[in-house]
Amino acid sequence: GQNIDQPTEMTATEGAIVQINCTYQTSGFNGLFWYQQHAGEAPTFLSYNVLDGLEEKGRFSSFLSRSKGYSYLLLKELQMKDSASYLCAVMDSNYQLIWGAGTKLIIKP
Amino acid sequence: IAGITQAPTSQILAAGRRMTLRCTQDMRHNAMYWYRQDLGLGLRLIHYSNTAGTTGKGEVPDGYSVSRANTDDFPLTLASAVPSQTSVYFCASSEGTSAYNEQFFGPGTRLTVL
Numbered sequence: 332g333q334n335i336d337q338p339t340e341m342t343a344t345e346g347a348i349v350q351i352n353c354t355y356q357t358s359g360f361n362g363l364f365w366y367q368q369h370a371g372e373a374p375t376f377l378s379y380n381v382l383d384g385l386e387e388k389g390r391f392s393s394f395l396s397r398s399k400g401y402s403y404l405l406l407k408e409l410q411m412k413d414s415a416s417y418l419c420a421v422m423d424s425n426y427q428l429i430w431g432a433g434t435k436l437i438i439k440p
Numbered sequence: 441i442a443g444i445t446q447a448p449t450s451q452i453l454a455a456g457r458r459m460t461l462r463c464t465q466d467m468r469h470n471a472m473y474w475y476r477q478d479l480g481l482g483l484r485l486i487h488y489s490n491t492a493g494t495t496g497k498g499e500v501p502d503g504y505s506v507s508r509a510n511t512d513d514f515p516l517t518l519a520s521a522v523p524s525q526t527s528v529y530f531c532a533s534s535e536g537t538s539a540y541n542e543q544f545f546g547p548g549t550r551l552t553v554l
Contacts, residue, residue: 335482361539373530373545374483381539418482426537427498430482 333357335431337419342437343409351404351417351434359424365393365404366418368433374418377404406436414438442466444546446531452552453521461516461549463531471534472514473543474498474506476527483530489514490537521553 334356343349355363362381366374380386380395380402392405404417416433423429447462465472470491475483485498489508503525505517514533518525529549534541 364542373547375545376542379540379542420483422539426539426541427485427488428483428543430484432480432482 333421333423333429335419335421335429337417337431337434339432340435340437342439343406345409345411345438345440347409348405348407349409349436351406351419351436353402353404353419353431355400355402355419355421355429355431357421357423357429360397361422361424361426363393363395363402364420364422364428365402366420368416368418370415377417409438411438411440444531444533444544446529446546446549448549449547450550450552452554453518455521455523455553457521459518459521459551461518461529461531461551463514463516463546464512465514465531465533465544465546466512467533467535467544468511469533469535469544470511471537471541472508473532473534474504474514474516475530475532476500476525477530477548478527486516486529521551523553525551526553527551 337353365377368374378393390407418433419431420428444465473488474486487506489495531546532543534543
């Protein structure tokens with residue numbers, strides 16, 4: 332079966348760095364997405380990785396290792412507004428997104 | 441420019457009633473999707489449409505139907521609602537269906553079936 336695993340909840344301190352991990356087992360692979368979802372709102376796109384390595388976009392970076400079925404989202408210089416759920420999703424061989432349950436990130440002052 | 445709109449924002453529905461959730465996008469995207477989001481679970485695909493006039497079944501299609509008469513609209517119908525369909529429903533769209541196609545989400549409809 333297809334499976335996306337990520338931690339349920341993480342806590343970090345304002346100004347610090349946090350890494351949210353995602354492991355996956357899917358039928359085929361056409362890229363991995365990270366989305367941010369604030370409570371009560373819609374998911375919004377953060378990043379896309381299809382090749383191994385690190386993609387950096389401002390305070391956010393995303394890493395992919397296809398051989399290990401592993402990705403992480405790195406958030407630097409954490410701000411209170413980064414408190415949200417972070418969703419990992421893999422595009423399978425049918426170009427459908429398979430979603431993880433999300434990691435709720437709590438930022439403390 | 442609104443992007444994707446959904447209606448209603450929320451709804452309480454008696455079991456057995458028929459309900460249509462509306463979704464409209466103004467980005468001229470070819471592909472559209474309906475997901476449900478339940479606590480502790482990832483977004484699950486209900487139905488999708490790769491282009492106007494075509495639809496397909498996702499992971500959890502039972503009890504739901506869709507139509508795609510034109511590019512902009514993608515309504516989701518619950519023929520006879522049951523309590524297990526209580527959920528938050530998100531409509532999404534993407535320009536195409538190839539590998540790199542970011543999906544844009546509507547604000548969601550919170551549905552409670554009693």
